[in-house]
Amino acid sequence: xxxxxxxxxxxxxxxxxxxxxxxxxxxxxxxxxxxxxxxxxxxxxxxxxxxxxxxxxxxxxxxxxxxxxxxxxxxxxxxxxxxxxxxxxxxxxxxxxxxxxxxxxxxxxxxxxxxxxxxxxxxxxxxxxxxxxxxxxxxxxxxxxxxxxxxxxxxxxxxxxxxxxxxxxxxxxxxxxxxxxxxxxxxxxxxxxxxxxxxxxxxxxxxxxxxxxxxxxxxxxxxxxxxxxxxxxxxxxxxxxxxxxxxxxxxxxxxxxxxxxxxxxxxxxxxxxxxxxxxxxxxxxxxxxxxxxxxxxxxxxxxxxxxxxxxxxxxxxxxxxxxxxxxxxxxxxxxxxxxxxx
Amino acid sequence: xxxxxxxxxxxxxxxxxxxxxxxxxxxxxxxxxxxxxxxxxxxxxxxxxxxxxxxxxxxxxxxxxxxxxxxxxxxxxxxxxxxxxxxxxxxxxxxxxxxxxxxxxxxxxxxxxxxxxxxxxxxxxxxxxxxxxxxxxxxxxxxxxxxxxxxxxxxxxxxxxxxxxxxxxxxxxxxxxxxxxxxxxxxxxxxxxxxxxxxxxxxxxxxxxxxxxxxxxxxxxxxxxxxxxxxxxxxxxxxxxxxxxxxxxxxxxx
Amino acid sequence: xxxxxxxxxxxxxxxxxxxxxxxxxxxxxxxxxxxxxxxxxxxxxxxxxxxxxxxxxxxxxxxxxxxxxxxxxxxxxxxxxxxxxxxxxxxxxxxxxxxxxxxxxxxxxxxxxxxxxxxxxxxxxxxxxxxxxxxxxxxxxxxxxxxxxxxxxxxxxxxxxxxxxxxxxxxxxxxxxxxxxxxxxxxxxxxxxxxxxxxxxxxxxxxxxxxxxxxxxxxxxxxxxxxxxxxxxxxxxxxxxxxxxxxxxxxxxxxxxxxxxxxxxxxxxxxxxxxxxxxxxxx
Numbered sequence: 001x002x003x004x005x006x007x008x009x010x011x012x013x014x015x016x017x018x019x020x021x022x023x024x025x026x027x028x029x030x031x032x033x034x035x036x037x038x039x040x041x042x043x044x045x046x047x048x049x050x051x052x053x054x055x056x057x058x059x060x061x062x063x064x065x066x067x068x069x070x071x072x073x074x075x076x077x078x079x080x081x082x083x084x085x086x087x088x089x090x091x092x093x094x095x096x097x098x099x100x101x102x103x104x105x106x107x108x109x110x111x112x113x114x115x116x117x118x119x120x121x122x123x124x125x126x127x128x129x130x131x132x133x134x135x136x137x138x139x140x141x142x143x144x145x146x147x148x149x150x151x152x153x154x155x156x157x158x159x160x161x162x163x164x165x166x167x168x169x170x171x172x173x174x175x176x177x178x179x180x181x182x183x184x185x186x187x188x189x190x191x192x193x194x195x196x197x198x199x200x201x202x203x204x205x206x207x208x209x210x211x212x213x214x215x216x217x218x219x220x221x222x223x224x225x226x227x228x229x230x231x232x233x234x235x236x237x238x239x240x241x242x243x244x245x246x247x248x249x250x251x252x253x254x255x256x257x258x259x260x261x262x263x264x265x266x267x268x269x270x271x272x273x274x275x276x277x278x279x280x281x282x283x284x285x286x287x288x289x290x291x292x293x294x295x296x297x298x299x300x301x302x303x304x305x306x307x308x309x310x311x312x313x314x315x316x317x318x319x320x321x322x323x324x325x326x327x328x329x330x331x332x333x334x335x336x337x338x339x340x341x342x
Numbered sequence: 343x344x345x346x347x348x349x350x351x352x353x354x355x356x357x358x359x360x361x362x363x364x365x366x367x368x369x370x371x372x373x374x375x376x377x378x379x380x381x382x383x384x385x386x387x388x389x390x391x392x393x394x395x396x397x398x399x400x401x402x403x404x405x406x407x408x409x410x411x412x413x414x415x416x417x418x419x420x421x422x423x424x425x426x427x428x429x430x431x432x433x434x435x436x437x438x439x440x441x442x443x444x445x446x447x448x449x450x451x452x453x454x455x456x457x458x459x460x461x462x463x464x465x466x467x468x469x470x471x472x473x474x475x476x477x478x479x480x481x482x483x484x485x486x487x488x489x490x491x492x493x494x495x496x497x498x499x500x501x502x503x504x505x506x507x508x509x510x511x512x513x514x515x516x517x518x519x520x521x522x523x524x525x526x527x528x529x530x531x532x533x534x535x536x537x538x539x540x541x542x543x544x545x546x547x548x549x550x551x552x553x554x555x556x557x558x559x560x561x562x563x564x565x566x567x568x569x570x571x572x573x574x575x576x577x578x579x580x581x582x583x584x585x586x587x588x589x590x591x592x593x594x595x596x
Numbered sequence: 597x598x599x600x601x602x603x604x605x606x607x608x609x610x611x612x613x614x615x616x617x618x619x620x621x622x623x624x625x626x627x628x629x630x631x632x633x634x635x636x637x638x639x640x641x642x643x644x645x646x647x648x649x650x651x652x653x654x655x656x657x658x659x660x661x662x663x664x665x666x667x668x669x670x671x672x673x674x675x676x677x678x679x680x681x682x683x684x685x686x687x688x689x690x691x692x693x694x695x696x697x698x699x700x701x702x703x704x705x706x707x708x709x710x711x712x713x714x715x716x717x718x719x720x721x722x723x724x725x726x727x728x729x730x731x732x733x734x735x736x737x738x739x740x741x742x743x744x745x746x747x748x749x750x751x752x753x754x755x756x757x758x759x760x761x762x763x764x765x766x767x768x769x770x771x772x773x774x775x776x777x778x779x780x781x782x783x784x785x786x787x788x789x790x791x792x793x794x795x796x797x798x799x800x801x802x803x804x805x806x807x808x809x810x811x812x813x814x815x816x817x818x819x820x821x822x823x824x825x826x827x828x829x830x831x832x833x834x835x836x837x838x839x840x841x842x843x844x845x846x847x848x849x850x851x852x853x854x855x856x857x858x859x860x861x862x863x864x865x866x867x868x869x870x871x872x873x874x875x876x877x878x879x
Contacts, residue, residue, distance in 0.1 A: 030564060050549075050552070052549060058843070059842050062843070063841065065844060066639070067465070070465060071465070071467070162827050201828065202826060204826060204827040208565050212565075212826075215565075215721060215722045216723070216739065217722050217743055337656055341659055347685045351685045354758075357755070358755075358759070360719070361718065361719050361755070364719060365715045365718060420607050421611050423607075424611050439620075442864065445860060447813055449833050449836055450626075450856055453836060453849065453853055454853070455618070457622060457626050457629060458618075458621060458622040460639065509604045510603035534706050540709065559710055562710065562823055566721060566724075574714055581707045581708070582703050584706070585702055585706055
């Protein structure tokens with residue numbers, strides 16, 4: 001019995017030690033990276049990729065704080081959280097020398113205020129949060145703005161993201177305010193506006209909202225464009241509408257936590273993701289917009305021209321990028337709690 | 343009256359088993375998206391077994407369950423024996439605490455251990471998970487073994503002592519053989535508790551050691567998928583087999 | 597004899613240390629944390645304040661607590677009413693069949709509750725089994741919206757926790773001495789009276805422990821309300837999980853956890869009182 005225990009224990013230790021050098025722990029949004037990309041990377045480099053997922057920036061941030069930036073080698077925060085995490089010393093500066101494919105990225109998305117010089121982050125995908133509708137349902141087909149979601153015909157047919165900023169952004173936009181509003185009075189106003197909407201919500205989901213839409217559990221869903229892209233591919237009745245009041249644009253970035261163990265492997269993987277063919281493949285599979293210019297050239301016409309993936313200029317004009325709220329986030333958190341406990 | 347009883351019992355059994363049965367049947371369904379039967383296939387099982395991360399998580403779960411069960415059985419038996427045979431300070435407190443621990447909701451155990459590990463600056467991973475699972479299982483083993491110990495003839499132990507046996511000898515050669523079936527039952531109980539645990543693992547494991555229920559949880563949140571159906575079918579069958587085996591085992595031993 | 601003292605001492609010290617570190621210290625830490633506050637630097641800042649408990653008492657949080665208690669209470673009652681006759685039937689079945697039936701109850705009991713919750717999803721989904729059957733039989737035209745409702749959460753919890761109610765009830769009913777019932781009948785009591793005045797009090801410890809095993813986990817099982825309820829129902833378990841893993845307000849989460857523990861304490865006291873009274877009666 002004792003021998004058995006000792007053998008098992010030493011086996012465990014051995015596997016941990018041996019495997020250590022050829023591993024990469026990725027912490028990413030769910031449904032945000034095709035399994036085949038990971039498999040191909042492993043085939044080429046021999047590095048085993050273990051990916052776990054989260055469904056919100058807040059969850060990512062809390063986990064990284066808890067594990068003290070250890071254990072995960074690559075994470076994918078949105079812009080506002082890159083700023084926040086960098087301010088709190090949770091991110092490691094990137095070694096640009098290891099990233100040979102960096103020049104493929106669109107210069108318009110680089111050197112932004114949240115991370116000048118891209119010291120800590122490299123854009124992975126960008127996209128929008130707008131409304132997907134099932135045109136089979138007349139009330140849903142008539143939606144052109146956020147205000148339409150409040151209509152009584154949509155009661156019980158709505159899906160909202162399990163995302164504080166996504167939902168509060170809707171209220172703020174309806175009132176004509178910025179998505180990055182820091183005035184607590186205005187945030188409270190948006191909160192009051194949103195409270196009655198909670199009755200119409202059938203489900204909150206940020207993991208795989210397209211499922212509810214495809215299963216006909218909901219007829220209208222506020223979600224990310226990639227989800228809409230895949231859903232409309234499965235069911236052509238599903239369309240993506242950019243609301244008239246404006247909507248949120250976001251950029252998700254690849255970062256390395258401060259105390260990551262497999263730093264070289266992380267850089268290797270980032271460089272791999274920056275390859276035009278890989279970025280183009282991910283864009284086609286997931287439906288989000290790629291910041292990789294070289295990849296854009298490789299995309300088939302129907303993807304490049306698809307307004308879900310790449311919004312038309314007049315739609316882009318209505319979009320607003322999400323930025324860090326700083327201490328004002330407290331007002332948002334209180335509102336979110338009120339909305340969720342309705 | 344008798345017919346009513348049979349009907350009622352059958353209804354409850356149907357309620358308990360129908361979703362599980364449906365799961366097993368549909369894991370062979372060739373349809374990807376709907377529940378309409380499209381033909382028999384083993385594709386999903388193949389897909390499951392080629393999912394390396396999932397297989398690793400399954401292996402991790404089995405490993406942790408075996409380790410946790412073994413450690414809990416040893417510790418739990420020692421606790422039970424100490425409580426039953428000896429007098430020492432805090433004996434009553436410990437006995438009551440074991441019972442309270444058994445009743446504690448998983449979430450309370452999970453977060454309290456998380457706070458402990460954070461306070462001790464322990465990195466979350468396989469060792470913290472092991473400690474957490476042992477904490478979960480020990481009370482069950484203790485209470486089981488203690489119950490068995492209570493039914494024993496103290497004269498046998500007295501006789502051994504008269505013959506000059508020390509405490510350790512008494513434990514090893516008299517007590518342990520007598521309670522062995524209960525220890526074994528405790529082992530199986532712990533194994534199952536560990537394999538099935540979701541909430542405590544959620545709070546106490548780290549990125550480097552993923553366990554199966556947590557993997558299933560992230561897959562389940564993505565909606566109905568045939569691979570998950572296959573995975574669930576396998577888990578249902580494994581549980582059924584384990585229950586049968588432990589029943590046989592315990593019947594023979596007693 | 598030296599060997600004797602050492603073994604005994606080692607085990608006792610080991611047992612006390614283990615209990616202290618893993619059973620007492622964590623709960624003491626949580627209790628202390630509930631009086632602290634949080635900051636951007638640390639999850640828990642030292643300092644004493646009752647603000648967390650005060651915040652738990654405000655309308656939003658109180659409604660979370662109350663709706664959790666209501667939901668779990670409903671689940672417990674449904675389980676009790678469903679399981680009691682079933683356990684009684686089981687206890688009255690003859691031996692060889694009874695063991696097989698018990699085995700059949702134990703298998704779902706041991707199956708991973710997440711797997712069972714997921715299985716329930718497949719049943720009540722819009723494109724799930726129940727809807728498919730009803731649609732093909734022509735009983736309904738459009739699929740019933742069963743998923744993502746409070747009813748779905750109740751169903752999921754009842755489904756997952758029913759075996760936890762069946763087993764203690766069965767244990768209590770099996771131990772019940774039939775002679776008490778016969779005596780009551782001989783004295784002229786109707787079956788109904790015999791049930792309420794004799795059977796229920798004698799099986800009270802089983803009833804209370806069954807209720808505890810359903811009520812307390814019911815409040816904490818956040819994954820059932822996430823998967824079946826569409827993440828709409830904010831129950832105490834979800835709330836505690838969110839505080840620890842999303843909002844990072846550990847002191848508030850600790851306060852909620854302490855509240856849950858106090859609830860458990862109350863139920864345990866009820867259990868011991870009922871067991872003691874039973875012991876007294878039999879003596």
